[in-house]
Amino acid sequence: MSIRETEALRDEQRFVSGLYHRLDRLRERAEAAVRDALRDAGSGRQARIERDIAVAEQSGLLAAYDAGEQGLCFGRLVFRDGRDHHIGRIGVREDDAERTPLVVDWRAEIARPFYLATGHTPMGLSRRRHLTTSGREVTALHDEILDLSDPTRSGHEGRDADEVLLAALDTARTGRMGDIVRTVQAEQDRVIRAPHQGVLVVEGGPGTGKTAVALHRAAYLLYAQRELLARRAVLVVGPNAAFLRYIGDVLPSLGETGVLLATPGELFPGVRATGADTPEAAEIKGRAAMAGVLAAYVRDQQTVPPTGAPLEVPHEDYGTLLIDRDTAEDARWDARGTGLPHNLARPRFATRIVDALTAQLADRLGADPYGGPNLLDASDIAQIGKEVAASDEVHAAIDELWPVLSPQRLVERFLEDPHGYLPDGEAEFLRREPGAPWTPADVPLLDEAAELLGEDDSAARAAAARERARRVAYAQGVLDVSYASRTYEFEDEESEVLAAHDVIDAERFAERHEEDDHRTAAERAAADRTWAFGHIIVDEAQELSAMAWRLLMRRVPTRSMTLVGDPAQTGDPAACGSWREILGPYVGDRYEHVTLGVNYRTPAEIMEVAAAVRRAEEPDFRPPRSVRSTGVAPWETVTDDLPGAVARAVAREARAEGRLAVIAPASHHPGLAAALPEAAHGPNPDLTRPVVLLDPRQAKGLEFDTVIVADPDGVRAAGPHGVNDLYVALTRATQRLGTVRLRPA
Numbered sequence: 001m002s003i004r005e006t007e008a009l010r011d012e013q014r015f016v017s018g019l020y021h022r023l024d025r026l027r028e029r030a031e032a033a034v035r036d037a038l039r040d041a042g043s044g045r046q047a048r049i050e051r052d053i054a055v056a057e058q059s060g061l062l063a064a065y066d067a068g069e070q071g072l073c074f075g076r077l078v079f080r081d082g083r084d085h086h087i088g089r090i091g092v093r094e095d096d097a098e099r100t101p102l103v104v105d106w107r108a109e110i111a112r113p114f115y116l117a118t119g120h121t122p123m124g125l126s127r128r129r130h131l132t133t134s135g136r137e138v139t140a141l142h143d144e145i146l147d148l149s150d151p152t153r154s155g156h157e158g159r160d161a162d163e164v165l166l167a168a169l170d171t172a173r174t175g176r177m178g179d180i181v182r183t184v185q186a187e188q189d190r191v192i193r194a195p196h197q198g199v200l201v202v203e204g205g206p207g208t209g210k211t212a213v214a215l216h217r218a219a220y221l222l223y224a225q226r227e228l229l230a231r232r233a234v235l236v237v238g239p240n241a242a243f244l245r246y247i248g249d250v251l252p253s254l255g256e257t258g259v260l261l262a263t264p265g266e267l268f269p270g271v272r273a274t275g276a277d278t279p280e281a282a283e284i285k286g287r288a289a290m291a292g293v294l295a296a297y298v299r300d301q302q303t304v305p306p307t308g309a310p311l312e313v314p315h316e317d318y319g320t321l322l323i324d325r326d327t328a329e330d331a332r333w334d335a336r337g338t339g340l341p342h343n344l345a346r347p348r349f350a351t352r353i354v355d356a357l358t359a360q361l362a363d364r365l366g367a368d369p370y371g372g373p374n375l376l377d378a379s380d381i382a383q384i385g386k387e388v389a390a391s392d393e394v395h396a397a398i399d400e401l402w403p404v405l406s407p408q409r410l411v412e413r414f415l416e417d418p419h420g421y422l423p424d425g426e427a428e429f430l431r432r433e434p435g436a437p438w439t440p441a442d443v444p445l446l447d448e449a450a451e452l453l454g455e456d457d458s459a460a461r462a463a464a465a466r467e468r469a470r471r472v473a474y475a476q477g478v479l480d481v482s483y484a485s486r487t488y489e490f491e492d493e494e495s496e497v498l499a500a501h502d503v504i505d506a507e508r509f510a511e512r513h514e515e516d517d518h519r520t521a522a523e524r525a526a527a528d529r530t531w532a533f534g535h536i537i538v539d540e541a542q543e544l545s546a547m548a549w550r551l552l553m554r555r556v557p558t559r560s561m562t563l564v565g566d567p568a569q570t571g572d573p574a575a576c577g578s579w580r581e582i583l584g585p586y587v588g589d590r591y592e593h594v595t596l597g598v599n600y601r602t603p604a605e606i607m608e609v610a611a612a613v614r615r616a617e618e619p620d621f622r623p624p625r626s627v628r629s630t631g632v633a634p635w636e637t638v639t640d641d642l643p644g645a646v647a648r649a650v651a652r653e654a655r656a657e658g659r660l661a662v663i664a665p666a667s668h669h670p671g672l673a674a675a676l677p678e679a680a681h682g683p684n685p686d687l688t689r690p691v692v693l694l695d696p697r698q699a700k701g702l703e704f705d706t707v708i709v710a711d712p713d714g715v716r717a718a719g720p721h722g723v724n725d726l727y728v729a730l731t732r733a734t735q736r737l738g739t740v741r742l743r744p745a
């Protein structure tokens, strides 16, 4: 290292040490603020609210400071006009009157040239420096001179500009996705910072950074639209729980915690979809036509008695009342005419039935034996109406004709016997045993049902009332204890006057102890089916069914969305097809579509094998261009003993650094799991283990240093999307790929 290089490194080290010193002070200050807020909060409601706001704010800052601990500063921009900014994971300011920025947040506009400037378009830069750090130590610098007339060269420049990127791509994987904030590429930066209104579709082949870009976009939007999005929250939708765990560290590492990560199956609060559908059932349940089927099913719950066989309503005092077909049809017509969802239209139906029965009873009771006009006056009839409305039997009859339904009850009933609503063969695929667990494909049906039925919040209101009664009872208990102890505590009459039970009653005491809502917007959103998110990001968007899209669109009425996916990797039998098919019903053709074309994951040698699989069916297929090659050729063996051959290959390959995945059709898993006792496997495997056994669907979106695809022909032959599944499996490796074929019988 030249003297100049050593000096530059020393200067940067001094700067970075000072930066961490400042970060430590900021962290201490935030911790002290949290402690003070918790200690000093007064007892009034206002004081509690202020405390909660202070705690939430300071906790958010602490999360950001923690994120800054690793790789706080990674770049420096020197502009031709003399401006000089360090770029970091989070922004940190000096403790002076001007709050001078020490390091600029990577998301700030001024940081953009770090990602976009080129020799051709230097954006005012004279040089760009990449800092590599380990903990708090600066270990390397790399300069790019963008102003070639710059006389003050440091001696770091001149190496391949992609060095930092390639070093990042070559790093052994950990089983958790990392952020790419140091090396975001220009085409990715444009997507990350695209305006947040409307729908943005980001398409790209395997490894083009779609997931990485989507997550950095979430972080960017939270920075650029902090006020709106902190309030309305951002939802990131991923295909399964293992995937969400895989990506779960990225946003916290960028200092962002206000994001809800969920699978589509987790988006109906109160329902855990632990069951699994057959591919046929998932496909049928996912069809857009199911919305119409459920709507028809709901209408069919609004019944009328058969002609000539009126519904009999026994009445304690006045004999049997009758609801005939015409009466029920009139009431139903009227209730449907309100245009309200089923449960909300029901009161209209009930009113009409009560009115009809009141008239019937009035006719009977007030009939003039001599044929004159009815003998009852208006107040008599009103009294009869009240009695009818209060009658349990009348309510039971209304329930029979127009029952109050919960989404769960409706979908349960439907799935227990869907015959008559679908062709027989299809209905048979859907049939569900009573009490069976919900499946992910049921969740959009439940959501649809909730819309058709209308939120009947009477249960929630009753629960809130019960909770309040419980608090009041508790408060009463507290007051009683204080009252009982009064002679003990208060010796004289005067002090007793000041006792708590004399000053406040139980109700107010309960109010005072009511817990305020401490939850973040993301937490509140998770518990609220009707929450409208500020922005939704959908990863592996090509996989979602039409019904799942209906659910998601309800969660984002503003249609502020980013969808990332690759139609060539579609595996789900219920998947929607093209972007146009997905989005047409909601935004027509008013969406932005961008394509990412560089593969940062898969080396060229591996990509060639994967592309050949697709070209067999699609001769013009063009894979994304791999940014690197490793010189390591993929290998292939043929065997009669799949578990044995795979176990030997794993033993050989697992000596290399990083993570290894065996990807095989699920039917081989029992044999392979027995041959690979060290491998994590099952529905939700731990991806941080050195060896993982997955089926191709589980492997979606993930990556490993080494991948062994077992029985690729079996993967390809399984189902209509077999080629896509094999393509996914073959594109998961960052370094080495092997395939173990079964010898044809």
Ligand SMILES: Nc1ncnc2c1ncn2[C@@H]1O[C@H](COP(=O)(O)OP(=O)(O)OP(=O)(O)O)[C@@H](O)[C@H]1O
Pocket: 165, 168, 169, 178, 179, 180, 183, 184, 185, 188, 204, 205, 206, 207, 208, 209, 210, 211, 212, 213, 566, 569, 600, 601, 700, 701, 702, 703, 731
């Ligand atoms: N600019 C970048 N700098 C460093 N690493 C990057 C960059 N872009 C992408 N990567 C890395 O490339 C790998 C692939 O990225 P990612 O998983 O986001 O791709 P993808 O398009 O979602 O892939 P797939 O469709 O196959 O799931 C990840 O390890 C990611 O961190």
